[in-house]
Each structure stands twice: as C-alpha cells, then as structure tokens.
Amino acid sequence: MAEEFFIQGNEACAKGAIAAGCRFFAGYPITPSTEVAETLARELPKVGGSFVQMEDEIASAGAIIGGSWGGAKSMTATSGPGISLMQENIGYAFISETPIVIVDVQRGSPSTAQPTMAAQGDMMQARWGSHGDYEPIALSPSSVQEFFDFTIKAFNLAEEYRCPVFVMADEVIGHMREKIVVEDDIEIVARKRPEKTDDYLPFENIENGTTPMPAFGDGFNVHVTGLTHDERGYPDTNNPETHDKLIQRICDKVLNNRDKICSVKSKGCEDADIVIVSYGGPVRSVIEAAAQARADGKKVGYVKIDTPWPFPDEQLEELTASAKDVLVVEMNLGQMYYEVDRVCKRDANVHLMGKIGGLLPTPDEILEQIDKIGGN
Amino acid sequence: MSEPKQNRFLPYMREDRLPHIFCPGCGNGAIINAFLAAMEKAGMDFDNIAMVSGIGCSSRIPGYLKCDSLHTTHGRALSFATGLKTANKDLDVVVFTGDGDAASIGGNHLIHAARRNINLTVICINNNIYGMTGGQISPTSPKGSFGTTAPYGNQDAPFKLAELVAAAGATYSARWTTVQIENLVLAIKAGLENPGFSFIEVATQCPTYFGRKNKLRTPTAMAAVMKANTVYKSAADRMSAKELEGKIVVGEFANTTKDEFTENIDKISVEKSGKKTVINSAFETEL
Structure with a gap:
C-alpha cells in the first residue's frame, strides 16, 4: 500500500x-x-x-x-x-x-x-x-x-x-x-x-x-x-x-x-517557437507561465532538466528543434545558461532570465520575458 | 652460501610494492617493525585490521601493508577513519599520520576524534619537519630549528602532541622515540588493546631534511641527540619548564577508561531499533 x-x-x-x-x-x-x-x-x-x-x-x-x-x-x-x-x-x-x-x-x-x-x-x-x-x-x-x-x-x-x-x-x-x-x-x-x-x-x-x-x-x-x-x-x-x-x-x-x-521532462515543445529551459525550484513557475502563454495562444513549451549533470545535450537538442528562441530561467546570473547556449545556439537565440536575491521567479516575470522575446 | 635472512614481518607486506619510497636512515621502517611486533604481541588478527592515513611520508606506510588501506587527503585521515569505524564497528582501525598531517592541517580532526574517544589507534610519526615536500618547518619543529621555510630559525613554539591529545580526551596517549623501540612496541600494544582513542606519538629522525638543515646529517647523529634529550615523564614531572626546554618527554600521558563513541551509537540503536547498528548493509536488497 x-x-x-x-x-x-x-x-x-x-x-x-x-x-x-x-x-x-x-x-x-x-x-x-x-x-x-x-x-x-x-x-x-x-x-x-x-x-x-x-x-x-x-x-x-x-x-x-x-x-x-x-x-x-x-x-x-x-x-x-x-x-x-x-x-x-x-x-x-x-x-x-x-x-x-x-x-x-x-x-x-x-x-x-x-x-x-x-x-x-x-x-x-x-x-x-x-x-x-x-x-x-x-x-x-x-x-x-x-x-x-x-x-x-x-x-x-x-x-x-x-x-x-x-x-x-x-x-x-x-x-x-x-x-x-x-x-x-x-x-x-x-x-x-x-x-x-x-x-x-x-x-x-x-x-x-x-x-x-x-x-x-x-x-x-x-x-x-x-x-x-x-x-x-x-x-x-x-x-x-x-x-x-x-x-x-x-x-x-x-x-x-x-x-x-540523463532525464528531462517537457511539455509543448513539438511546435514551440519559444522553449523555456529550467531546473529545480524555478520549474514550478515555468510550468505555470508556459500554460498561461499557451492559453494566450502563444507557441511556448518548456523543458525541465532533472539531471543538470551530465548535461542532457541530445534531449535538449531534440526538444528545441522547432524553437526560434530558448529562455533559460535559473536563480543565478547564468550557470546552466552556458550549457544551454552551447547546445542550442546554432538554431535558436538563447536568452537568460537569471534571478538572484532569494525569491523564485514568478510566472508573471517569466511571461514578461516571453513578451520581450516576441512570443505574440 | 646461506640463504639471506628474511624479515619475519615480510608476510604482512605487499611485496609487489617494494622497494618503498622512504629515504635511507628514515625511522619509518623501525616503526613498521614496532607496529607489527605490537600487533602480534596483542594477539590481534591482522586480517581484521584496516588502515587509514593522510598525506606525507608516514602516511605511505599503510600502502606497503597487506590490509585494507585508505590513503586519504592531507590532514583528513581521522575523519575518514571515524566514518569507517562507525560504519563497521567490528574492524580494528589503525591510523598512520605525521606531525604536519595530524597537528597542522588536521589539528581540528585530531582533537575532535580524541574528544569523542572513538576506538582508533593513531600512530603519529613526528619528525619535526615536512619531509614529503622537502624540509619545511612543521608545528612540532623546535624553536630555533631550521627548515626551508625558516631560513633564519623557527620562531614559533612547538605543539606537544601527546599532551594535547590527552587534554582533548583520549583514553590512551603516549610518546616514545625510535631509539626506545621496546617501549614503543609496548605503547602501541597498549593502544591497540585500549577500547577508545589511542594516540602514540613517535619522535623520529629525518636525516634527509631535518638533519641536513640542522647539522645532524646522519641517522646515528640524530639518534644520539634524541637519546641525549630524552627525559622520562616521571622525571620531567619534577623539572621546571626551563629545564625541559628542548627535551623529549617520553612515557604515558593518558591511560584511562571512558565511554567509547561507537558503543554509544550501538546503545542508541539497540534502544530505538532493538538491534546493534547494521554492518555491510550497502550489499543488502532487503532492509
């Protein structure tokens, strides 16, 4: 039981x-x-x-x-x-x-x-x-x-x-x-x-x-x-x-x-223009933001990395295949961002939303970033 | 021609690792002999001994002995040994360390292991110098002695290790030198038999570095100085600090009984789970 x-x-x-x-x-x-x-x-x-x-x-x-x-x-x-x-x-x-x-x-x-x-x-x-x-x-x-x-x-x-x-x-x-x-x-x-x-x-x-x-x-x-x-x-x-x-x-x-x-979880990446990549605590807000963006008619998906190391190159490459933009959300000033950039930069623009100070990024803050990138 | 006489302790050695790296005249060989003699005298099962060491010349000893041996990071041997002994209380865990390893970078681990009175036997080979790195001053270097990092003479007072460890809570602590091998053997035996934290400091010669820097170039010159400067604890107790300057006080500094650390853990385990702590559970599928 x-x-x-x-x-x-x-x-x-x-x-x-x-x-x-x-x-x-x-x-x-x-x-x-x-x-x-x-x-x-x-x-x-x-x-x-x-x-x-x-x-x-x-x-x-x-x-x-x-x-x-x-x-x-x-x-x-x-x-x-x-x-x-x-x-x-x-x-x-x-x-x-x-x-x-x-x-x-x-x-x-x-x-x-x-x-x-x-x-x-x-x-x-x-x-x-x-x-x-x-x-x-x-x-x-x-x-x-x-x-x-x-x-x-x-x-x-x-x-x-x-x-x-x-x-x-x-x-x-x-x-x-x-x-x-x-x-x-x-x-x-x-x-x-x-x-x-x-x-x-x-x-x-x-x-x-x-x-x-x-x-x-x-x-x-x-x-x-x-x-x-x-x-x-x-x-x-x-x-x-x-x-x-x-x-x-x-x-x-x-x-x-x-x-x-390597293990990742993802949603809505197949046809996504924008893929949000995150791991750990911030993923909670990323899931919410991606759902809201979809509800607003934007082609947004997300990848949640369960295993930052070893970095899941192949999985990420596949899941961001259709993306023009990739947004990395993490609570530092860019650490896993450089790994994502290494894997995705050939086919997409890779953006960083790095938040420090101690509070989780909120779904609204992530949606703002999506708007800035141009997911309309 | 007669067969060359084989050292009777050779069966305990990893012969495939010989020759060793120790310099001619180093005290480590005599100390290995003393340890093995003490181990036999104590009637211990060599197969049940696991050794842990840090970094330095003395820490290379376990690598030459045919037993499970953990050659760890500089100064940290006692923390690894604490984990090993706690995970498997049935093992007899022996730690080989030196003055730099145990008393400088590892000083905190040394006093805390003594405070816990965990059943480990620590043999601290004190040559008053960093030998592996080429003759720098150590926390036991006598005031005024020379090293590559004390070209004008060491200005700092040395630690008295056996006294320090006794004060920190060890139930057995002793100091002898490589010129008193019989006493050393008996002290190591007492340490092995003591069911608590045992510390045996061995003052030893390093002709290659300490000797070269301090005009004592031969092992015999160093041994003569050690012998001349040795004072028994019973005599030292009646001497002034001034009279004891530059002397090596030998004898026992702690020989007592106290609750042992891993036994206390077992007691709590019995109280809370009805059994002693489990051993080798990593290999079990059903827990």
Whole structure:
C-alpha cells in the first residue's frame, strides 16, 4: 500500500535516504539544510543506522567516504559554504570511485550571503568544484515529492556508477511542505560484492566503465588512494599513460552512459517557437507561465532538466528543434545558461532570465520575458 | 652460501610494492617493525585490521601493508577513519599520520576524534619537519630549528602532541622515540588493546631534511641527540619548564577508561531499533 505524507522537503530527502538504504550520515549544521541532519539523527537509529555530527564539513565528506568503504550507503547534506569546504574530499571520492550522496540545499551566495533565501548558485561547484578532471552526476528536484524520489535515485546511481552523486535542491524546495506519496515497491540498487578471485582488480573497467567494490573487512586487502593508481589501486604517479587511462575511464563511465543517466521532462515543445529551459525550484513557475502563454495562444513549451549533470545535450537538442528562441530561467546570473547556449545556439537565440536575491521567479516575470522575446 | 635472512614481518607486506619510497636512515621502517611486533604481541588478527592515513611520508606506510588501506587527503585521515569505524564497528582501525598531517592541517580532526574517544589507534610519526615536500618547518619543529621555510630559525613554539591529545580526551596517549623501540612496541600494544582513542606519538629522525638543515646529517647523529634529550615523564614531572626546554618527554600521558563513541551509537540503536547498528548493509536488497 502506498503511503501519503505531508512533509517538508528536507524531511522528504531524509526519508528518501532511509528508503534507499542509507545507513550512515555525517554532517555539520547549516541553514537551510539542517533539517535533513536533524531528521536523520532521529530516524537512523530506528533502522540500525549511524548518525555523526562532525566537527566541520571537510570532516563530514571524509567520514561518508570512510563509511562507504565500511560497507554503508552514506550521505551528507549541506549548503553552499559547506559544499565549498567539502570540495577536496569530493575530488577524492571521484578518483577513488567511492559511492556517496551529497545533498546541497542551495542558498544565496557567495560566502555567507543569504542563509535563509533560495538560490541556484552552486551548479558549477557540483560540476567542477574540486580540482582536476571528472564528470559528476547531479539531480535537481523541483517538488517535495522529487526531493524524496531524487534522493533515492541518487543512491541508486552512486552504486551503479561507483561515484559521488549530488542532489542540488534549493531553500524553497528544502523548506516547503507538500504531499508526497511513498510507493511500497521502491526500486533500490544494492551494492554488488565482487567475487573473490585471484585476478580481481578493484579499479578496472568491467561494467558501466567501473567494477564492483568490496567493503573493508571483506578480505580483499584493497588499497584506496587519491594518488593516480593502476587497476590494482597501487600508486603510479609518474606514468602519463596510467593517469590518462584512469581519468578517461572515470569521466567516460558517466559520459558514455548519458542515455541511461540523463532525464528531462517537457511539455509543448513539438511546435514551440519559444522553449523555456529550467531546473529545480524555478520549474514550478515555468510550468505555470508556459500554460498561461499557451492559453494566450502563444507557441511556448518548456523543458525541465532533472539531471543538470551530465548535461542532457541530445534531449535538449531534440526538444528545441522547432524553437526560434530558448529562455533559460535559473536563480543565478547564468550557470546552466552556458550549457544551454552551447547546445542550442546554432538554431535558436538563447536568452537568460537569471534571478538572484532569494525569491523564485514568478510566472508573471517569466511571461514578461516571453513578451520581450516576441512570443505574440 | 646461506640463504639471506628474511624479515619475519615480510608476510604482512605487499611485496609487489617494494622497494618503498622512504629515504635511507628514515625511522619509518623501525616503526613498521614496532607496529607489527605490537600487533602480534596483542594477539590481534591482522586480517581484521584496516588502515587509514593522510598525506606525507608516514602516511605511505599503510600502502606497503597487506590490509585494507585508505590513503586519504592531507590532514583528513581521522575523519575518514571515524566514518569507517562507525560504519563497521567490528574492524580494528589503525591510523598512520605525521606531525604536519595530524597537528597542522588536521589539528581540528585530531582533537575532535580524541574528544569523542572513538576506538582508533593513531600512530603519529613526528619528525619535526615536512619531509614529503622537502624540509619545511612543521608545528612540532623546535624553536630555533631550521627548515626551508625558516631560513633564519623557527620562531614559533612547538605543539606537544601527546599532551594535547590527552587534554582533548583520549583514553590512551603516549610518546616514545625510535631509539626506545621496546617501549614503543609496548605503547602501541597498549593502544591497540585500549577500547577508545589511542594516540602514540613517535619522535623520529629525518636525516634527509631535518638533519641536513640542522647539522645532524646522519641517522646515528640524530639518534644520539634524541637519546641525549630524552627525559622520562616521571622525571620531567619534577623539572621546571626551563629545564625541559628542548627535551623529549617520553612515557604515558593518558591511560584511562571512558565511554567509547561507537558503543554509544550501538546503545542508541539497540534502544530505538532493538538491534546493534547494521554492518555491510550497502550489499543488502532487503532492509
């Protein structure tokens, strides 16, 4: 039997984590994500899970990587200042191919800026906030239901591709209350335990560009390092080929599976002159604005990006095929805009409606932009 | 010709990773020996040991030992170890770190891990210098000593790590040097047996960088200075601060019992779910 709840976004995220099998959480208090930690501090002990309040966000990221190698699905939740602190260890998780989930409930930034207001200013931090080359997976929920669903999906993707996965929410989605439906047949991806054979190599390309990992204590004597390593996990830092092969594989396992990872939702794009592209909180106003524009006889459609990273090039190209203009609506001064522009600029004019300050763009503000572009 | 004598600890090593990167005269080899001897004396199952380290010469040690090993980011080993131990309380988690790693960039993690009294055994190899990056001054460098970033002599007072960690709440804390291997073995054994946060500081020689910069070019010269400057804690307790300047105080700084961090988590789990915290749940489909 499906169950219904009327809860806050951050609580839905915590609920999704437990449903996905998360049994270890480490975090540090920060507005506006703290309720994720508070909920898990209360709920994890009820399912035999562990909650640790660490001394800072650097330690939180380190602890969940340790927790993951300890055999527990592990997560942390934070906001912009915390994401900045976590970046070094996030890079470690990428090069060591450690499945972890990082929830970022975004707030006005940079620095301390607007702790209680919404923003989408960390999208590039999710992409390449740590130093070096890697390709992340990130999901952006635009409702409380999606914050629940996408947290589960994040855990599944982390296990499938053995990598960190971001859930990029914002203050509005984190703090709003909505009804969610929890189905009783939620699909969960369990970690695959490798077979103990003489030729097992913990860092080779077996499936999806990666290979199943054991837990510490399983008897594999695996060496995990942030140094460039060979397929055994042994440091090999001065060999250009080893580095090239390792980093290419880590990037390719995400990029080559874009058709399976990328997800978009759309409406009215087939004959649209104007396509609005958005993700996360602002999508709520975009849906409303697009419906109003259609009612006014304008050929307007929208694309909602569920997975900002890896960027859904092919889907977007297809859905904007008929568009003369593309309007990107986001709560920053242009981050995903440059990705949309890269994909769409050949056949359409790409416009940015970037709103900062902490309030969602309203449907009226979006309709104004549509009028300016010339959807008459 | 007789067979060359094989080191009795070789079976614990990843032989396919040898030779190691440590300089001639480095104390790391003696400390690996001391650790393995202590581990055997404590009757521990080597297969149940997982190691965590940060960045620096000493942090390379776990990579040469045949066990699960997590070689992490600079200064952060204790945060990774906290996650690992909490996720699987059955593992014996040992951390290898150095003075720069543990006390400079990782200082906050060090005091908080001690405060929690989480059951980890930390071996902090203190060579008073940044060896991996070529001889810069560290937070334990003696006042007046020279490094590439202290060409006119270090002006700062050093941390006393074993005392610091004891004050932060560790239930076992000790300091010995590489010239007192038997005491070191017993301290590591005591640390491994202590069901709480254990910190063993090992003062060691770095002839390559500390020695070169401080006119102690050979390991034997460094060992002689260490030996001459060693004062037992029982004697040090009766000495003035002035008399103790430049001395290495050896002995135990904490040896007590307190609630352990992961046991407390288990207690809450038993209270709220009727069972201890689950282990290896990531592999389960039915939770």
